[in-house]
Structure formats: C-alpha cells, structure tokens
Amino acid sequence: MLDYTKKEPYERTALRVNPAKTCQPVGAMYAALGVHECLPHSHGSQGCCAFHRMFLTRHFKDPAMAASSSFTEGASVFGGGSNLRTAAKNIFEIYNPKIIAVHTTCLSETIGDDLNEIIKSIDIPEGKFIVHTNTPSYKGSHITGFSNMVGSFISYLSVKTGKSNGKTALIPGFVNPGDMREMKKIARQMKVPFTMLPDTSGVMDSPMTGKFEMYPKGGTTVEEVIELGDCDQTLAIGKFSSEWGGQTLQKKCDVPYKLLSMPIGITQTDNFVMALQSISKAEVPYELEEERGQLVDILIDIHPYTYNKKVAIYGDPDTVIGLTEFVLEMGMIPKYVLTGTPGEAFENEVKGLFEKYGMKDCQVKAYGDLYELHQWIKNEGVDLLIGGTHGKHIARAEDIPFIRAGFPIIDRYVHSYMPLVGYKGGMRLAELITNALMDRQDRDSLEEDFEMVM
C-alpha cells in the first residue's frame, strides 16, 4: 500500500505527507455541537462546512448539522459581512436555534472579516445568541479550534453575578461522547455538582427515536454556559484542548482553574478522582474503588502478554499523552509518540513520562505526520500501533496489529459510545490491546504451538 515510503530519513521542510491532524474549524464545529440547540456556522466557502460535517459524520455515524456562509467570489473580494447577516436571518427563521456559533475559515480570516463588528450589526432575535471564534486553518490544528470555540462560548456568555452556584466547570477536552459520559459519571459518584462544557453526549451519540432531531436532547444549555461565571472552580482536562477555556473563565469571571491530564489509565484517573475529592471532600465510593481494583486485576492478568511490547501511538496531543502514560503503566514501551498538532509542550510532557518510567530510545514528535511515523517504524518496528483510522495503511504495510483509539475513526463502529477515560476506559483499552496482541499470537503461532488456553 505505502510502498513508496522511503526507509531512509530525508529532510522535508515544506511537504506534509499523510497528516496526523486537520484544521481548526472542524474542532470548533464539534465543540459547538456540544451546546444545546446550537447551530454551528462556518463563515467561508461551502466546501469547508461540507467537509467538516462529513468528517464528523464519518466518525460519529450521526448527523452533524451546520450552516455555511456560502462565500462566492464577491464575498471574497468585498468581505463576507452581508453573507453572515443573510445567513443569521435565514438560520433563525428556518432552523430556529437558540444560539449560532460562528467559526471562521482560512478564507474569511485572510480577507479580514471583523466578526465582532459584523455580529454587532446583526439584529438578533430576543432570547437568541450569536457567538464567534477565530479559527484560521493555518494555525494550530483542529484541537486549537476546539479550544478556541470553548473559550469563545465562555467569553461571550459566562457572567459572574457574585453569588456562587456551588458548581464546578468541567471542560472535558476533545473526546467522544462516551468519554464525557464517563467523566460525568465519576463526578457524580464523587458528589461534585458540575457543568460540563462542551457536552456532546446526547447529541453525537443520540438514541434512535424514529425522528430526526435538529437539536437532540444533549448538550450544555446556554443558561448553564452563562452560569459558568458563578462556578467555584474549573477542572480543565487536557492542556491542549481545555486550558484556554479554563484561562478564559478565570480571566473573565475570576473562576480559578486546575489543569489535569486526560484521565486515561490508573494514575491520571486517580488524579481526576482526587481533584474531584478535593472539591467535594466526599469519600471515594466503593463502586469506584472496585472499578480501580478490577482494572489493576486485569493489568496483572495480562501483564505477561503486554510487558515490554513496543507501541507506536499517534493522534491528538491530550489523548496521546494519556495513552502513552497508560501503556507505560502496563509495562509497554511507547517507542514512537507523535501528534500533528504543533506545540513544544507536547514533546516536553511525553519526554517527562519517558524519564519517569526510565524509557530510553523512545521518540516523540509534535507537528509530525504519518509518513514520518511510517519511516521510523520501517527502521525499527513495533508490536502494536494505536491511533485513528488513517494509520491502517501503515499497519497493513508493515503487518502490525492495530487498535483504533482517538480521532478520527471512520472505518469502525461503536467506538464513540465507549470511553477511553476512567477506570472503565482503562479496562476497555486493556481489552483492545491484549486482544490485538493475542489475536496476533494466535495467527502467527505454529500449528504445534497453537493453544486453546492462553
């Protein structure tokens, strides 16, 4: 399949081959879908909106609704102000959302549309809202876009009244609805009242009702976003996707934030639980302790199969950091760790993990691509590949077991309902990893070594 991938490294400064990221607006669109009765709006040409909807639809297998300013040549010369004004009028008239969340595209950014000014000039119906965020596609990645949109919801809407609502703002990061549900479950178990922003559970994993709902039941309500200003603190999950939201709420409404790693694996789930405990002072319920104990039990059972196995992990930074730490906890070697999102912090964080677990000869790269990852693997192979669908070519070319975790997964089903986070997520990952390795062992074993009991 990827026969043309050259083994010997060669200098590439301008050419990106097989990206491990995509552009900001799709992240912004995903975040906006996590607000109830929100219609995301793409301010640019039609293709962007169609691509992003297709991309999200392929991952979640659910409709992703969004409108477009449908730029034509005229708009790109004279500015897209009138397109957005027409769009807003049409959208409120026909789709009747509570709120429109506009994100820009590389086109509207470059022609210099001033969204603040345009939105001010729009006659917004009573009780309705328009927010916007700037998401130039040539900066950061889809993770940046997600983080920007979360920040914009807060900076537009959240208000501090001075009276605490006793809640915690929970920013879950760019994760699946299944992960959000798991984080909410743990927060409830730890008796911490919270508002999660964004919350795509119920939206991108909505149940079958026989009706098409433009705005399914799920999502953070606008009122809840407003009231974030009265929260006592924020737990921002994942530096890359959530810190900006935490900072924005702190700056605007004086709500202090605590930054946590994505709660994947034992250590980071413990940290998440402890952070919740420090808020509520509640005892960790037996159910949660039991889950943790089960996860540890599982890791003990499977350790002969996982120990010292070499893994390559790629995808979004917060998820990849979490996965890296978890495979380290399992005694595996995260030989190659790569994200397409730019940012030195990623490399530093992963290097810190390498050091903590005494890993030598492991490589990490931010702002990389899958061609490079493939080259690394060609030079020294791994036992397992973990990441989104686009790695399947490498897995096939190099004949490596492959598990799909992260975004996007466009060639498998059910994944978005299932968590990677929490102890439950750890159990699921442990199962996926072990099954992949053991299936491989079964496949490769000689007839005389083939075993019924493993």
Add this chain to the structure above:
Amino acid sequence: MENANVLEDRKEFIYEKRDGCGGNGMKCDANSVSGSVSQRACVYCGARVVLNPITDAFHIVHGPIGCASYTWDIRGSLSSGEELYRNSFSTDLREPDIIFGGEKRLTLAIEEIAEKHHPKLIFVYATCIVGVIGDDVNAVCKTMSEKYDMRVIPVKSPGFSGNKSVGYKMACNAIMELIACHNPKKRKGVNILGDFNLAGEMWIIKDYLNKIGIPVVSTFTGDSSYETLIEAPAAQLNIVQCAGSSTYLANRMEEEMNIPYIKVSFFGIEDTTSSLIRIAEALGDREARQKAIDFTQAETEKLQSFLKQYRRNLEGKKAAIYVGGGFKAISLIRQFESMGMETVVVGTQTGKKDDYEVIESLVGENTVILDDATPAELEKFMKEKGADILVGGVKERPLAYKLGIAFCDHNHERKHPLCGFDGVINFTKEINSSMNNPVWTYIQAEL
C-alpha cells in the same frame, strides 16, 4: 410551494409534479443560499474528486492542512496498479506563508517530491486561500516542470470561485492540459469519461466492452495513469458516464481533438443495454452491435429469475433519491421502476435544467423534485411522501437512519459495484437487505 420548513429563498429550487404545470421554471445550477445547511461541497472538492483516481500522480494540495486531510483517499476508487493517489500531500500552509506568500513553500514541496521520487505527473490544487493571497501557482508549476522534466499541472480550484461543478470544469481543464500536447496515432477504441472505478465499476464496464469487441483506450479517471491518459487522443469515441463532471471535457475533446462523444449510463438493465448498443452504433461497428444485443439479452434473461424472486419484497415500496448529478438520478428512477418501486422524492446537488426535465417526465404525479436540498427539506419530503429507502451519499446516511428509513450509498462509499448487470444484483440485494432488515421493527417498540 408552501412549506413552513423551507426557506423563502429555497422555494424556487423545489417543485412538486402536478397535473398540467411544467417544472421547467425550477431553479437549479445556482449558488446555495447563505445560512442554508447545504449538502454541497466546493470547487476544490469537485476538482479533487475528478482527478484523484489518477493512480500514479502526486496530488499536492496547496493550502492549509484541512483541504488535504478531508479529501485523503476520498473516493474509494480502486487501482489495478499504483497506489500513490491514496496518500495525502499538502503544503500545510502556516501563518507566515499567508503573510509572505506560499510560492516558496510550494516550490520546496515540489522539489522534495521531485528529488526523492522522480515522478512523471504532479497536480497542484490551488485552494481558497491561495486564490486570496495571490500565489502564482501557474508560474511555479511551469518552472518546476522545466527544471525536473516532469508534468506539473496547476488545478485552479479556490473554493469560493463557484460551486462543485466549477471544480469539475477545472479538473477537466487540467486533464486537457495533460493530454493536449500528445498526438498518438488513431486506433480503434473508446475513452471512458466520468467513471471513477468506485468499487471496481470501471472493470465491469471494460469487461463488457471487451466482450463485444470494443477496445478501451483511456479511462477518465478511474484506474488511470499518466501513460494511459496520454493515449486518449488516439480514441475514436468518448463515452461519458458521469455527465455532470465530464461533459465539459468531452466537449473540449470533440472541439480540439475531433473525438465525438455520447452520454451513457450503466446503472440498471435498461440503461446498460441501450448504452452498449449505442456505443457500437456510434462507432459504426455492426458486429459489435450484434454482439451487444446478444450479450445484453443473455444477461437480462439470466437476471429474470433473480429479479422475480426479489420483486415481491420490493413491489410497491417507495424510494427517495438524493445524488450528485442528474444523470445518475435518471438511471435510478428507471431502475426503481423496473423493481416495481416508485420514486417519490428526487433531488440532485448539481443537476442541470435538461436533467430536471427528463426527471419530471419519468416520475409519477406528486413526486417532489428538488435541487441542492437541505437536510430539513429531505426530512420533510421523505416523511410526507412515506419513502421506505433513501439513495444518497455520506451525509445523507445518518439522516435517513435517524428517521428510521433504509439507506443505500450510491456515492463514494458504495461497498460493491452498482453498475452493469452485476450491479443490478448488488443494488437489488442492498435495497432489499436495508429495507427489509428486522432492525427497523425495534424503533417503535415500547420497552
């Protein structure tokens, strides 16, 4: 027409067939309304879907990463040789490039490919942003072509410069640029235009033509390569399958290379049969014509018992169609009719006026015909008309499912060939298996 769920500006794009009133006044081939949740894509997307199946070309997307990443391996078009086209190449423009221009980066990117891989053919797609910052992509391509003695062809496809069909045109221009300077000796055979070898459909068509003794010179662009494409001027006739994307190319080849063309369709028994016979006739090949008649008769007969067996499952059911081009919609209406099914909603993304006239003549009373439909409109009309199945593309699938309506992908994501006689079997089975799946019975059941 009167509909609460339809934007005022959209009403002219929708038409319900009624006694005595012709639908020729229906609006189409226009830009989408701002704020509409359109199912349409952009110029770049149109260009990319046409050119991407050229298997041994480097397709470099000059722009920020999104355009390349969303179209990575976009078509599901298969290759019998090279697999290069299934990778994603981009200049991944960053902020400094936007400020200082991206020409330098593009030059470097082409050089990085040229020096390592020595390709014959590179396409450079100019996206929205490149149109705005004003990179001289033509000049870069020309310089690089000369420096490395390879073909580097610019594809002018800024997303805002029209809609998807403008992108088709830009792709056709790029193809013309590639082939126009070649002058191979004329020989017997046809070029197939507008087939992208989705699920291997091109191979079926080639096989049929082979059976009736008509050689295929070149294919645009399914399973094609640099070497096969430049042979195209040698052909006697162009046959155009996807009219929306390739009629423009056929016209240019007729004018500039003297190759006439006919429009064909290989969807359904009726269209496959008439297309094969018409190709033989257009070539003036009486022997091929007779072979086509014999072959299609034999194949049709073979299908009879199969179709009969399924007919009782399908008879009387209602279909909704929402596809890219008008020609495919027309074939599908005929195909459903031959299965005993009625088409109650039919729409396209890029249909032309004459397509809609044919559609209107084929469908029954009260069928809704719509151009560039929004999900809300599709929902409304499918429910109103009681459609049992929707035939559409990737964005329509979850919409149909959410409504509890069966679905068949007749777009990039088709999983088995739907063309020709083989396709009739696959299509019928798929329609049946989705529509008559037990899963639908759980929807209304109370706990």
